[in-house]
Amino acid sequence: MAKKMKIDMRNEILKSVESLISVSGVNSISLKDIAKTCNISKGTLYYYYKTKDEIIFDVIVKHVQELHTEYLDWIERHQHDLTIERFLSVILYKGVKLFNRAKLHIFLVNECIKGNDVLRNKFNELWNKWHKILQVGIKKAFKNEQESEDIAYLLMLIIDGLAIQEVLQNQIISEERIITLMKKIGERDVK
Amino acid sequence: MAKKMKIDMRNEILKSVESLISVSGVNSISLKDIAKTCNISKGTLYYYYKTKDEIIFDVIVKHVQELHTEYLDWIERHQHDLTIERFLSVILYKGVKLFNRAKLHIFLVNECIKGNDVLRNKFNELWNKWHKILQVGIKKAFKNEQESEDIAYLLMLIIDGLAIQEVLQNQIISEERIITLMKKIGERDVK
């Protein structure tokens, strides 16, 4: 039970960080801010997490795992009526853009740049895992066995690119148009 | 001549920032670091730039303008033997990936998130300008008048995505494969 509470509190902390970064345009997150958002003291924060880096690490894990879960849930629900359009739409949608996760995503990438290799490796591990997950859907939607790997990679690049444009608030292209373009890649191979 | 020197020193400062971000895995760049790299005192730094933000602003401008220039130079030199492959290759190459600019790019995007609207607007302005420049090349290479705008956008998203993967040191897909996939988009419309 104690352990349960510990996990609950840790989750509370992670959620606070996410919202601080994603929702409010927070400058560069501090432990004081996090503690305040959780209604706990800075001291308590250190009861649950030994360092700030540990928190950021868990935020990354949570962030990407949620992407995975949401995507897998959706694909399960729609596996029998999977059009390319709907598939791409949901990928881009779930990817980063609309769930207020763009800022978080870029923030985390930037944390990784700061020479924190543990963080970076974890990020890559999870990102690559997503690639595998993504591939399954692509095979189904595109009915294309051969190039599913590359298409999955391309999609991931585009999602990252969209995240950047999102945080810059520079709406440069609609999803529809991306979908149209992507379809061309897939369609040719379908026949 | 004095003015010339002032510009020289400012350039020196900007170059230092770029290299600090790009080459070494700098934690989060400080004015002390910049000054040391330039072999000047912090005081001198403030002689040339009133605030850190001003420095970052100029780094952005310089960063994107160099992309523009390099790209335009190349396109001029190769406008008569422009294959889609070579075009895409150079875009992705010049884009971000190989010039050690990926870290810089992400770092600057992240600066923009921190609520610095002036920075963000400048970034977008320059980014959108690049879109226009890019489009010219695409029209020539793809011989496709209609979708050049969208293709240009897509390419820019991919470049941003590549930048992220680059800073994460997570080589997920080779340029060749991206090129192959992109060609499909273009080819269909050629006929």
Next chain:
Amino acid sequence: MAKKMKIDMRNEILKSVESLISVSGVNSISLKDIAKTCNISKGTLYYYYKTKDEIIFDVIVKHVQELHTEYLDWIERHQHDLTIERFLSVILYKGVKLFNRAKLHIFLVNECIKGNDVLRNKFNELWNKWHKILQVGIKKAFKNEQESEDIAYLLMLIIDGLAIQEVLQNQIISEERIITLMKKIGERDVK
């Protein structure tokens, strides 16, 4: 109890500032000095006060409120044997001159000049409040209902003037002589 300690520390800080300004001929007070006088670190200072301005603000409030309290205490104790001489003497005495508050007073006035309107308004608010308090004593001592307002104002000007002469260490006139002159104003109206 925790809150009590917080107030205690804040008081400690304010007292340090006061003594730094009043006693030693401090150049222009720094947070480092304040911290050292309190035997705390600069970081701790910021635990109790968010900015230097906030400290100065509280010093003003404390400074003037102490004037009020001391004066009111005295008037209560002496309200039954209130001669004009004793009244004037205590006003000028408590006013600024002898409690080492002159430097503090001028320092604070100067802070207000630096465009800090919040500070200035607070100073005026407290100063005008003192005018009201002063008036009560004047009515009793001078037995003069009509001009008590003006006399109170005049006294306050003189106190400010004395503060300046005090910090300049330029003893130009004894209190006795001021009292003699002021009495003339009052006496005429008594009859």
Next chain:
Amino acid sequence: MAKKMKIDMRNEILKSVESLISVSGVNSISLKDIAKTCNISKGTLYYYYKTKDEIIFDVIVKHVQELHTEYLDWIERHQHDLTIERFLSVILYKGVKLFNRAKLHIFLVNECIKGNDVLRNKFNELWNKWHKILQVGIKKAFKNEQESEDIAYLLMLIIDGLAIQEVLQNQIISEERIITLMKKIGERDVK
């Protein structure tokens, strides 16, 4: 001629300081600001003045001497029709209040507090000189030989007090009312 120019430039500098303090609500004057106002470089400033303190010193001298001159000019022009009212009015007027000199006055007083004894002594010397000058007028206006010294002192205190109220923008009492009160002091002795 060279010497003449040097004096001119020095005057230019002093005027700049005065206006920076008096007119604009300048924070805490810097040599950069002074140089800019004079349209010269900081280097040039150091050609005319060896230190900042030297500048402040000369500003004090100029400030008080101008008070003297203006007052003496006026008294000469009006020595034959000198009423107490007009005399007091012009003293308070010339004193500090209306010539935008209040801020300068308090600023200079504050500079003296900072432990600069040379400055302080000069200020006192000039201030005491003014007392003597003032006394002459008082004797004429009040026709009161005996108390002219004390009245002069009292007036100077009031002027300093008015300066403080002026910089605090806290108009507490009109000159008229001060004059009325002061007249009472004088009148009694006249008869």
Next chain:
DNA sequence: GATGAATGAGTTTTCATTCAT
């Protein structure tokens, strides 16, 4: 005479981390 450039010691402020209770 005049100046642009450089400096270093100083200022205010921030923040991850520790620890006694």
Next chain:
DNA sequence: AATGAATGAAAACTCATTCAT
């Protein structure tokens, strides 16, 4: 479990002063 208090190292920024040209 929880926290208020404290810290110190580092951050951005200021400014009087110097000096070669």
